[in-house]
Amino acid sequence: MSGEVQAAAVLGGLAESEQQQGRSPSPAPRRRRVGLGDWLLPAYTIVAFVFLLIPIVYTFVFSFNDSIKSNISWRGFTFDKWLNVCNVEGGAVCQAFGNSVAIGLAATVIATTLGTMIAIALVRYRFRARSAISLLLFLPMATPEVVLGAGLAAQFLAVGVPKDMTTIILAHSMFCISFVVVTVKARVASLDPALEEAGRDLYASPAQVFWRVTFPLLTPGILAAALLSFALSFDDFIITNFNSGSVSTFPKYVYISASRGIPAEANVIASAVFLFALALVIAAQVSRAARAKRLATIG
Numbered sequence: 701m702s703g704e705v706q707a708a709a710v711l712g713g714l715a716e717s718e719q720q721q722g723r724s725p726s727p728a729p730r731r732r733r734v735g736l737g738d739w740l741l742p743a744y745t746i747v748a749f750v751f752l753l754i755p756i757v758y759t760f761v762f763s764f765n766d767s768i769k770s771n772i773s774w775r776g777f778t779f780d781k782w783l784n785v786c787n788v789e790g791g792a793v794c795q796a797f798g799n800s801v802a803i804g805l806a807a808t809v810i811a812t813t814l815g816t817m818i819a820i821a822l823v824r825y826r827f828r829a830r831s832a833i834s835l836l837l838f839l840p841m842a843t844p845e846v847v848l849g850a851g852l853a854a855q856f857l858a859v860g861v862p863k864d865m866t867t868i869i870l871a872h873s874m875f876c877i878s879f880v881v882v883t884v885k886a887r888v889a890s891l892d893p894a895l896e897e898a899g900r901d902l903y904a905s906p907a908q909v910f911w912r913v914t915f916p917l918l919t920p921g922i923l924a925a926a927l928l929s930f931a932l933s934f935d936d937f938i939i940t941n942f943n944s945g946s947v948s949t950f951p952k953y954v955y956i957s958a959s960r961g962i963p964a965e966a967n968v969i970a971s972a973v974f975l976f977a978l979a980l981v982i983a984a985q986v987s988r989a990a991r992a993k994r995l996a997t998i999g
Contacts, residue, residue, distance in 0.1 A: 765777075765967075785968045787965075793950075806869045812926045841879065849943065876933060884918065935951060937955060
């Protein structure tokens with residue numbers, strides 16, 4: 701009986717295969733039509749990148765221009781501007797760059813310290829006028845820089861404070877605090893309170909809990925806020941122009957020199973800053989990839 705069953709199964713399989721071979725082949729899948737969005741979005745992306753990179757490429761290329769007084773037209777290729785960047789106009793461009801770096805570092809330290817404390821207070825504590833303070837912190841971000849710079853200049857004039865690097869640092873610290881608070885506040889709100897409670901359960905003092913648990917967890921947000929503050933301070937021109945007096949910063953120097961063509965030495969410094977920032981980003985990405993690979997290997 702089992703042999704008959706096997707023979708029937710074999711005959712059934714053969715019949716089914718013959719039936720499948722006799723079928724007409726399935727139709728080929730339809731080719732999808734290329735819509736407007738399939739090429740419009742890539743084209744828009746390419747145009748946007750080209751539009752953003754043209755000024756950077758222009759600045760980098762004209763940093764090698766063999767210019768004399770004006771850097772508008774191309775005169776020839778030279779490395780002299782990179783090798784003698786501080787020799788133009790008695791080193792005015794390097795002095796302006798140094799002032800911008802010093803102001804940016806000072807404003808970053810002040811704004812990051814005060815902004816971090818304000819962000820922790822706004823998230824962790826309940827007190828009167830808490831909502832009003834949160835609202836007021838957004839005003840420097842929403843106020844036009846012309847209005848903000850003119851208002852600060854009027855206040856310094858009314859108090860009788862002479863305009864110098866101190867007034868620039870105070871002005872930059874004031875508007876950078878808002879960006880620090882917004883950045884760090886998001887980080888504080890995302891912390892798990894159980895981690896701090898675990899530290900307290902292990903008989904750690906409040907200071908030990910903060911420096912060993914809270915602060916390391918807040919470090920990425922604080923570093924991001926500090927970098928943002930430095931970039932905003934270093935790049936600012938409008939508020940600086942109202943409150944700088946005779947002090948020259950790099951954006952102010954570039955603006956004054958733009959009427960006769962920005963000197964190639966300014967392009968050299970701008971290109972160097974861009975390359976340095978690009979190197980930092982690449983190093984951070986490589987370090988993160990290596991750390992992730994190492995953790996995956998351990999796991």
